[in-house]
Amino acid sequence: MAQETLQLLVAMHRIVRHLRRSRTTTALHPTQFLALMLVADEQPIRIGEIAARVPCSQPTATTTVAGLEDAGLVRREPDPVDGRATAVVLTEAGAETVEASGRQAAEELGKLLRRLDDADSELVLRAGVVLARIADDL
Template identity: 55%
Template sequence: MTTSVTSQDALQLVVAVHRLVRSLRQSAPMRRLQPTQLLVLAELSSHGPMRIGEIAVRALCSQPTATTVVTGLESSGLVRREADPADGRATIVVLTAAGRETVLSLAHGEAELLSERLSRLSGEERERIRSVTPLLRRLADPEVR
């Protein structure tokens, strides 16, 4: 049996996921980063050093915005710029140890909050959430087929 997904279904999922993430971030004890800053740190943590242009693509922002975000993160000691080993004229942005710790701390804080909320669900509901997690991870990848 094939079940089609309507645009309305997709919209409802997008809204629900955004609301969940937003409520976790607003409730987390460490809220000193803007969403784009956190996204840049997470991308650097997941994919390693990259040029500003790639950061802009991954963070879905303009290159000037990515530059501004990186400058702010750099002044906070969370990233640093280094010469690109592939092209000495270019620079890459590298996550510092403080940046990595910040990403982990924020992620663990949000995970603790989510765990607390999940504990309020029934066992069956928790199992449904666990079973859909790999699918959400796949959908988060723009390359999903």
């Protein structure tokens, strides 16, 4: 099993690197991209939660959000649960970037999946559901 898990890890890294290189809709750093996608899914979200879920350090999350804020993709506002804290939400430009990036990444991954026969393509897509559950539990 160790060899198969290593093979899976290497394959996932290679695919993600390929998708990052093919992404032309944004010039975001990978951590910014992950944080932006997380904000889109979980908003409003505190920076500490972004750090825990990306995962990265709290200072890195703060710097990442500041860069996204400078780019006009997110904004900070009072946390609806605790007004003393701040939460991060998408701006309209952020929502457009998420939509465009998601569409482009799906198209690029779709091209890779079309290289497979139907059974293998379906297997990979089903595995994606399971991998998402693992990622959600991190």
